[in-house]
Amino acid sequence: MNANLILLLITGALVGMISGYLGSFMVLKRMSLVGDALSHVALPGMAVALILNLNPMLGAFIALSLAVIGVWYLSEKSEIYPEALVGVFFTASLAIGILITPEPELLEALFGNFEKVGLIDAALIVFASIIIFTVISAISKKLILGIVSEDLAKVQGIKMKTINLIYLFLVGLVVALGVKFVGTLLMGALVVVPAVAAKNISGSIKSYQITSSLLGITSIVIGLLLSKSLNFSSGPIIVLVSISIFVLSYIFKRK
Amino acid sequence: MRPNIDEDVLKLSDLSVRFGNQKVLDNVSFSVKRDDTLAIIGPNGAGKSVLFRAILNLIPYTGEVRWADNVKIGYVPQRLSVQKDLPLTVLEFLKLKENNFLKIEKVLKSVGVSNENILKNRLGDLSGGETQRILIANALLGSPQVLLFDEPTSGVDIVGEETIYGLIERLKKEVDLTIIFISHELDIVYKHATNVLCLNKEKICYGVPHEVIDKVTLDKMYGEDVKIYKHSDHNKHNRHHEC
Numbered sequence: 001m002n003a004n005l006i007l008l009l010i011t012g013a014l015v016g017m018i019s020g021y022l023g024s025f026m027v028l029k030r031m032s033l034v035g036d037a038l039s040h041v042a043l044p045g046m047a048v049a050l051i052l053n054l055n056p057m058l059g060a061f062i063a064l065s066l067a068v069i070g071v072w073y074l075s076e077k078s079e080i081y082p083e084a085l086v087g088v089f090f091t092a093s094l095a096i097g098i099l100i101t102p103e104p105e106l107l108e109a110l111f112g113n114f115e116k117v118g119l120i121d122a123a124l125i126v127f128a129s130i131i132i133f134t135v136i137s138a139i140s141k142k143l144i145l146g147i148v149s150e151d152l153a154k155v156q157g158i159k160m161k162t163i164n165l166i167y168l169f170l171v172g173l174v175v176a177l178g179v180k181f182v183g184t185l186l187m188g189a190l191v192v193v194p195a196v197a198a199k200n201i202s203g204s205i206k207s208y209q210i211t212s213s214l215l216g217i218t219s220i221v222i223g224l225l226l227s228k229s230l231n232f233s234s235g236p237i238i239v240l241v242s243i244s245i246f247v248l249s250y251i252f253k254r255k
Numbered sequence: 256m257r258p259n260i261d262e263d264v265l266k267l268s269d270l271s272v273r274f275g276n277q278k279v280l281d282n283v284s285f286s287v288k289r290d291d292t293l294a295i296i297g298p299n300g301a302g303k304s305v306l307f308r309a310i311l312n313l314i315p316y317t318g319e320v321r322w323a324d325n326v327k328i329g330y331v332p333q334r335l336s337v338q339k340d341l342p343l344t345v346l347e348f349l350k351l352k353e354n355n356f357l358k359i360e361k362v363l364k365s366v367g368v369s370n371e372n373i374l375k376n377r378l379g380d381l382s383g384g385e386t387q388r389i390l391i392a393n394a395l396l397g398s399p400q401v402l403l404f405d406e407p408t409s410g411v412d413i414v415g416e417e418t419i420y421g422l423i424e425r426l427k428k429e430v431d432l433t434i435i436f437i438s439h440e441l442d443i444v445y446k447h448a449t450n451v452l453c454l455n456k457e458k459i460c461y462g463v464p465h466e467v468i469d470k471v472t473l474d475k476m477y478g479e480d481v482k483i484y485k486h487s488d489h490n491k492h493n494r495h496h497e498c
Contacts, residue, residue, distance in 0.1 A: 028341065145351045148337055148378065155311050155330040156352070156397070199342060203377060208342040 005228070008114055011122045012220040014129045015178050016190065020216025021136060022174050023195035024209050025167060028147045032196070033083065034071060036188030037090035039175045041067040043097025043184040046109050050102055056109070057124060057176050060184070064172035067093070072165045097184070112183035112235035114224055125177050132170050139163050144205060181220060183235035193242040194219060197249035215245055264289050264326060264401055264433045265310065269318035272302070272309050279305050281457040282318070287401075287450075289323075292427070292434040294448035294464070296441070298477050301455045303437045304333070307405055322401075329399030331390045333406050339379040345389055346374040353396040362392045365429075366422060387419065395426075402426075404436035420447050441468070 026035045042060035049059025071086060101109055108116060142163050145153040153160050171191065178187045194215035202208035223238030230237070266286040272279045280302045287293050295303050309316040311330060322328070337343075349359050363371070366388045373385060381389065387407065394402060407419045420443060426432055438444055444451050445464050453459035453468065455476045460467040 028338075141351045144343065144347075148341075148343065148348060148351075149332065149335055151308075151311070151313055151332060152330065152393070154313055155328065199340065202342040204344045205342055205347045 007119075007122055008117055009221055009224060011117060011125045012114070012181055012224050013217045014125055015174070015181060016194075016216035016218070016220035017213045018129050018132050018174050018216070019178055019190045020194040020198070020212040020214070021209060022132070022167075022171055023191040023193075023216070024198065024212040025136075025140075025143050025147070026171065026191060027195040027199060028144075032192045034086055035171060035191045037086055038064065038067055038071065038171065039179070039184055039186075039188035039191070040090045040094040040097070042175055042179050042187065043101060043109060044093050045097075046105075046179065046184065047097050047101035050105055050109075051100070055120070055124075056105075057121065057180065060179050061173060061176035063093075064176055065169065068165075068168040068172040072161075072168050076161050076164070094184075108183070108233070109179070110183050110185045110235075111233040112179065112181050112186070112238075114181050114227070114234045117180050121180060128173055128177055132173060135166065136170055139166060143167060181224070181234055182238050183233070186235045186239045189239045189242060190216065190219065193239070193246050197242070197246040200246075200249040200253040203254060215242065219245060262288055263321075264291075264323050265435075266321045267310065267318065268321075270306070270309060270316055270320060271318055272305050272314065272316045279456065280309065280316075283454070283458050284318075285452055285458065285461050287433060287435060289400075289433055290427075290431065291450050292423070292448050293436070293450045293452060294444040295435065295437045295452045295454055296439060296444055296476070297454035297459075298439070301476070303454055304405055306454065307403055307435075307437065311403065326401055327397060327399045329394030329397055329402045331387070331394050331402065331404045331407070334383070335378065335386060335390065337379045339377075341377065341379050343378050344374065345376055345378055345381070348378050348389070349374075349393060349396065352393060358396065359392075362395045365395065365426070366392045368392065391419075391422070398430075400431065401433045401435065404434070406437045406439070423447065444468075 023035065026032060041063050043063075045059040045061070045063025046056040047059070048063075049056045052059075067090070070089070074085065098106065098110075107113075142153065142158045142160075145156070145158065146160050146163060150160055174191065175187050178190055182190050195212045197215050198208050198212035202211050219238055219242035223241040224234055226232075226241065227234040227237040263286045268284050270283045271281055283306065295306065297303050305314070307330075308314045310320050311328070312320070346359070349362075353359055353362075360371075363374075368385075368388050373381070373389075378386075378389075391404075402423075404423075407423070423434055423436070424447065427434065436448075445468075448464055450462060451464045451468060452461050453472050453476050459475050460472040
């Protein structure tokens with residue numbers, strides 16, 4: 001195994017772990033589809049960054065941040081989640097992204113290309129993962145209480161609006177980190193699928209979060225190794241690995 | 256004027272709540288003194304739960320809600336609407352509020368949960384009565400000075416019901432507590448409340464139950480026909496206790 005592959009596996013594992021951890025809240029918040037749609041917004045951001053010769057992850061993060069503010073505003077504003085609007089808006093941004101992304105980069109932006117993960121990307125991923133992990137650990141209890149009962153959380157003086165916004169920003173950040181590996185079309189799956197699989201087999205929140213993180217790591221590491229040896233793009237392989245894990249978890253679902 | 260901390264724990268002035276064009280609560284004013292047990296009664300749709308949500312600052316309202324300075328409030332909602340397969344154990348739920356297991360144990364004992372196996376159950380797997388006890392335990396973990404109960408009886412069988420009110424009385428003896436609870440059962444109100452607020456979108460009566468609940472206020476709240484039904488329901492309830 002060469003040094004490059006080891007670097008790739010380590011950064012990939014970090015992204016998988018953080019995606020699984022963040023995704024565990026997303027699934028309980030019943031926002032799985034939003035997580036998926038959100039990832040599409042990364043594309044126009046990456047396109048603009050590529051045109052301006054900037055790091056695509058940065059472009060993705062800026063576009064995602066704007067989308068996150070939009071999602072947050074809509075969900076705090078109305079009692080019923082306006083998912084139709086989210087669906088329309090995010091598909092539109094995908095369409096625009098496909099049009100403006102330079103042709104040579106389009107395929108890897110959509111489906112991921114791990115060969116393009118360099119040293120600077122790796123350093124960024126490690127740094128961002130530490131930030132995400134620290135922040136999410138700090139607000140984890142509040143998020144969970146908000147999932148159980150938003151009223152109880154508010155009565156305890158927890159500012160749920162702020163907590164939800166911080167959380168969504170972290171999701172935007174993790175999607176920006178993951179697009180290199182999985183691509184903007186399939187990154188949502190990496191956030192959602194490990195968590196759904198973990199929910200099938202967990203009886204406590206602790207085991208749920210740990211399992212979800214581990215399944216995220218497993219999906220990326222096995223997916224990367226497979227795509228390297230089979231010479232396929234990494235995104236679809238990683239997602240199919242995570243889906244296979246989901247199917248297994250469904251078979252062994254706890255009652 | 257700020258409420259005096261030794262006197263009023265809560266003071267409402269002209270509280271009104273609107274849902275769209277509909278006025279759900281109209282100019283409700285009253286105050287709650289420290290150590291009171293206030294019952295809020297009224298028919299379905301009278302705005303009892305809305306009143307709770309307004310004084311807890313969960314929904315927008317007009318008028319004024321003033322709590323005594325630094326008062327600690329515990330809230331026991333009517334039910335939890337959690338997904339049945341939410342992977343959260345009862346212990347994990349309680350630990351969201353209090354990390355110290357000894358404190359959790361103590362509070363569980365005081366709400367009458369003696370079997371600690373329940374701690375390993377998922378929150379969504381609990382029965383109505385169990386959920387209510389766990390919610391009370393959750394509220395007590397914050398060492399509140401005021402406890403708000405939204406219909407403590409619902410979802411619990413008769414024997415359990417009595418224990419929940421017995422529990423309220425016992426808690427009041429143990430610690431300095433002001434209680435505000437929503438109910439629709441008059442006998443419970445007579446038995447356990449020091450004050451009663453009769454509500455039907457507006458304040459119909461307020462004061463000591465035996466003094467302020469009479470035929471006129473009941474007619475105003477429920478209408479005459481319903482009152483007779485209430486009465487027989489009340490008798491049936493008593494018979495259950497004699498068995």
